[in-house]
Amino acid sequence: MSETPLAIGVDFGGTSVKFGVLYRSNIIDQAPAISTPDFDGPEALITAMLRVIADLRDRHPRIEAIGVGVPGFVQFEKGIVHNLTNVPGWTAIPLKKMLAAETHLPVVVENDANCMVYAEWKRGAGRGLNHLIALTLGTGVGGGVVANGKMIRGGQFGAGEIGQMSIDWRGRRGAYGNMGALEDYVGNNEIAADSRQAYADAGIERHLGECTPAALAKAALLGDEVALKIWDDIAAKLACAIMNCCWLLNPQAVIIGGGVAKAGDLLFNPLTAHLYAQLSAPFKERLMVLPARFGNEAGMVGAAALALEESGVVLQP
Amino acid sequence: MSETPLAIGVDFGGTSVKFGVLYRSNIIDQAPAISTPDFDGPEALITAMLRVIADLRDRHPRIEAIGVGVPGFVQFEKGIVHNLTNVPGWTAIPLKKMLAAETHLPVVVENDANCMVYAEWKRGAGRGLNHLIALTLGTGVGGGVVANGKMIRGGQFGAGEIGQMSIDWRGRRGAYGNMGALEDYVGNNEIAADSRQAYADAGIERHLGECTPAALAKAALLGDEVALKIWDDIAAKLACAIMNCCWLLNPQAVIIGGGVAKAGDLLFNPLTAHLYAQLSAPFKERLMVLPARFGNEAGMVGAAALALEESGVVLQP
Numbered sequence: 089m090s091e092t093p094l095a096i097g098v099d100f101g102g103t104s105v106k107f108g109v110l111y112r113s114n115i116i117d118q119a120p121a122i123s124t125p126d127f128d129g130p131e132a133l134i135t136a137m138l139r140v141i142a143d144l145r146d147r148h149p150r151i152e153a154i155g156v157g158v159p160g161f162v163q164f165e166k167g168i169v170h171n172l173t174n175v176p177g178w179t180a181i182p183l184k185k186m187l188a189a190e191t192h193l194p195v196v197v198e199n200d201a202n203c204m205v206y207a208e209w210k211r212g213a214g215r216g217l218n219h220l221i222a223l224t225l226g227t228g229v230g231g232g233v234v235a236n237g238k239m240i241r242g243g244q245f246g247a248g249e250i251g252q253m254s255i256d257w258r259g260r261r262g263a264y265g266n267m268g269a270l271e272d273y274v275g276n277n278e279i280a281a282d283s284r285q286a287y288a289d290a291g292i293e294r295h296l297g298e299c300t301p302a303a304l305a306k307a308a309l310l311g312d313e314v315a316l317k318i319w320d321d322i323a324a325k326l327a328c329a330i331m332n333c334c335w336l337l338n339p340q341a342v343i344i345g346g347g348v349a350k351a352g353d354l355l356f357n358p359l360t361a362h363l364y365a366q367l368s369a370p371f372k373e374r375l376m377v378l379p380a381r382f383g384n385e386a387g388m389v390g391a392a393a394l395a396l397e398e399s400g401v402v403l404q405p
Numbered sequence: 406m407s408e409t410p411l412a413i414g415v416d417f418g419g420t421s422v423k424f425g426v427l428y429r430s431n432i433i434d435q436a437p438a439i440s441t442p443d444f445d446g447p448e449a450l451i452t453a454m455l456r457v458i459a460d461l462r463d464r465h466p467r468i469e470a471i472g473v474g475v476p477g478f479v480q481f482e483k484g485i486v487h488n489l490t491n492v493p494g495w496t497a498i499p500l501k502k503m504l505a506a507e508t509h510l511p512v513v514v515e516n517d518a519n520c521m522v523y524a525e526w527k528r529g530a531g532r533g534l535n536h537l538i539a540l541t542l543g544t545g546v547g548g549g550v551v552a553n554g555k556m557i558r559g560g561q562f563g564a565g566e567i568g569q570m571s572i573d574w575r576g577r578r579g580a581y582g583n584m585g586a587l588e589d590y591v592g593n594n595e596i597a598a599d600s601r602q603a604y605a606d607a608g609i610e611r612h613l614g615e616c617t618p619a620a621l622a623k624a625a626l627l628g629d630e631v632a633l634k635i636w637d638d639i640a641a642k643l644a645c646a647i648m649n650c651c652w653l654l655n656p657q658a659v660i661i662g663g664g665v666a667k668a669g670d671l672l673f674n675p676l677t678a679h680l681y682a683q684l685s686a687p688f689k690e691r692l693m694v695l696p697a698r699f700g701n702e703a704g705m706v707g708a709a710a711l712a713l714e715e716s717g718v719v720l721q722p
Contacts, residue, residue: 161687170687219560233653235559240552242655243536244687247552249652254683257572257645266648266683328574331583332649335566336550338559366571366583370478370487370561 093152093401096144097392098137099200100124100158102174105133107140108385109148110392113211115385119144129177138190145191153194154187155395157203157387164245167197194399200387201230202239202248204345204380207390209234210397212381213343220341221333222380223250225326225348229271235337251275255328270329274322274348276301283318290314305351319351320358327362334363334371345380352379410469410718413461414709415454416517417441417475419491422450424457425702426465427709430528432702436461446494455507462508470511471504472712474520474704481562484514511716517704518547519556519565521662521697524707526551527714529698530660537658538650539697540567542643542665546588552654568592572645587646591639591665593618600635607631622668636668637675644679651680651688662697669696 092112099106104124109117119140127133145151160172167184188195198206205222214220218237224230229251233240240247251271252264259268272278283299292314297303307315330342342363349355356377364372382389395401409429416423421441426434436457444450462468477489484501505512515523522539531537535554541547546568550557557564568588569581576585589595600616609631614620624632647659659680666672673694681689699706712718 235552235557235564236555238553240654242552243534243657243691244655246685246687247653247655249688252652252685253649254645255571255574257642264683264685266652267645325574328571328584332570333653335569335583336564336650336653337557338561338564340560366581368563368569368581370563371566374560 093396094148094150095153095155095392095395095401096141096151097203097388097390097395098154098156099203099387099391100156101200101387102159102172105137106388107137107144108388108392109144109151110389113207113382113389113393115388117144117148124175130181130183134181134183134186138187141187141191151193153196153392153395153399153401154191155203155391155393156183156187156195156197157200157391158183158197159200162197162199162245164196164198164202164241167195169197194395194401196391196395196399198391198394199245199248202232202241203390203394204230204382204386205232205234205248205343205390206239206394207382207386208343208345208380209239210393211389212386213378214341217340219337219339220343221250221330221337221339222343222345223326223330224380224386225274225344225346227276229275229346233333233337233339235339250329250333253329253332255325270325273325276347279304279318279322279348282321283315286318286321287314301348301351305354308351308354316354319354322348323355323358324362326355327359327366330359331363331366334367334375338371340374341376341378343378343380345382345386349379410713411465411467412470412472412709412712412718413458413468414520414705414707414712415471415473416520416704416708417473418517418704419476419489422454423705424454424461425705425709426461426468427706430524430699430706430710432705434461434465441492447498447500451498451500451503455504458504458508468510470513470709470712470716470718471508472520472708472710473500473504473512473514474517474708475500475514476517479514479516479562481513481515481519481558484512486514511712511718513708513712513715515708515711516562516565519549519558520707520711521547521699521703522549522551522565522660522707523556523711524699524703525660525662525697526556527710528706529703530695531658534657536654536656537660538567538647538654538656539660539662540643540647541663541697541703542591542661543663544593546592547663550650550654550656552656567646567650570646570649572642587642590642593664596621596635596639596665599638600632603635603638604631618665618668622671625668625671633671636671639665640672640675641679643672644676644683647676647694648680648683651684651692655688657691658693658695660695660697662699662703666696 231250256268548567573585579586
């Protein structure tokens with residue numbers, strides 16, 4: 089191993105908190121995950137996190153920074169968690185300050201989708217690029233933007249919410265009053281509900297459990313016409329939101345990860361077709377549409393990379 | 406006057422080429438405009454431009470840079486005009502090199518919408534901000550993006566095409582195959598056609614000429630219910646595209662200029678209502694929706710400011 093320092097990447101989710109020790113993009117050690125709902129409020133959970141961090145540092149003295157990705161809205165500069173989508177009690181928590189005070193290490197706290205984007209940009213499919221967008225497709229749709237060789241966080245550190253962008257100005261009303269939000273069409277649950285309806289329209293009865301992205305991919309591979317049409321539909325809706333990002337930002341690459349992206353060519357082929365059909369030459373000629381390199385580990389990888397690079401422990405390569 | 410250098414700002418349009426001598430945001434002198442279609446191809450027009458530039462420099466020896474805004478696609482770094490929307494023959498013209506070789510001054514060549522954005526950012530409604538988007542509403546809809554205190558040009562210098570962003574994934578098919586492009590709903594001609602239809606639906610006959618933004622504004626101010634509904638509709642469509650930019654980039658301000666924006670409160674009131682109703686707190690609490698400071702002079706002001714600042718004649722303030 090070289091002198092590249094180690095970092096802890098923490099992936100803070102609504103179900104569990106995962107801890108990895110990262111050497112570049114490799115998780116060289118992992119602590120047992122903590123169950124998020126087992127803890128009564130932020131203080132108890134932070135105390136447990138500090139205990140895990142201390143254990144990992146005992147085993148790996150070369151750990152030099154800590155990055156935490158959280159499922160919600162973060163003031164990145166100060167590392168304050170404003171609120172978390174599915175974790176009660178996490179309002180205005182100065183997580184960075186609290187972790188740094190105990191560990192005496194540089195700490196960064198960032199939105200989990202931005203960590204995924206950072207992982208793909210610095211260690212994954214987008215290495216070496218200066219302009220990219222990345223999406224993660226699951227129950228929700230998250231994303232992020234890199235432009236001019238920098239993460240774009242915006243005035244209040246909220247940027248990158250591709251899932252909330254509209255594909256229909258008169259469409260479904262979303263969680264924030266936004267009409268036609270992408271997430272309300274291509275989130276896992278919406279795909280299942282719309283697919284059950286598509287089967288019903290074709291005179292076929294399906295349970296929601298038979299309409300998961302995995303089941304739909306399997307059906308499409310077996311030549312199921314309804315399932316093939318569903319994937320084309322998902323691709324067309326995704327292409328609309330991605331096309332909007334392309335016209336606005338002219339990225340070099342669009343990187344797509346998350347569960348729905350596991351459908352592979354079933355998604356990527358119609359997606360690129362719909363996308364390229366709706367862009368002019370300078371926007372598509374050198375545009376790459378790429379699957380994400382990382383899966384579930386993206387949050388830990390990105391948080392650790394952010395911790396090392398944006399806290400100044402190592403300069404960006 | 407201080408030692409701030411002067412610059413020539415050139416606004417190259419399909420109808421005419423306008424030349425201003427800029428001291429900060431003030432046009433202190435103007436040459437008579439050249440009629441674009443009078444010249445047979447780029448070489449003749451560039452020769453004429455150089456003559457005007459030489460005249461202006463005779464009158465203002467302190468001119469230290471030249472900026473040109475053009476209505477089309479530009480490779481900004483090299484200053485090559487790839488193609489212009491309404492000016493035949495302008496394909497792969499190294500305009501920057503040709504002007505610099507004759508004038509021995511720093512020259513920048515940029516897309517005209519980006520010049521407008523630059524003018525508003527450096528000299529207009531967006532001064533001092535690090536994250537903004539700007540739109541200009543006319544026959545077409547142009548725009549641009551500033552993030553992290555830099556213009557966002559993207560991988561191929563095409564960024565900022567807000568008018569091509571979709572508000573409906575199954576909407577009208579636009580110039581580049583893109584479905585539901587904003588420009589195809591709120592461009593002058595589309596507003597007129599849709600408005601004539603709205604009047605017809607209400608049993609009222611109107612000519613297209615009575616459905617200009619100016620005429621619709623006048624009618625709405627007099628309490629015309631159809632016209633008021635039309636403005637609300639325009640605002641809702643605009644709000645969709647702007648909301649998409651906000652979710653993606655979390656800007657501090659949205660700046661809106663161009664002919665359609667002259668409707669003032671008739672547009673801005675429903676626009677901000679539709680926009681704020683579709684954003685969560687961090688995206689709207691400090692968001693400013695501002696009318697542009699500059700009108701027709703924006704191109705010259707922005708081109709001159711770009712010439713001084715991005716060519717390195719003066720450092721950015």
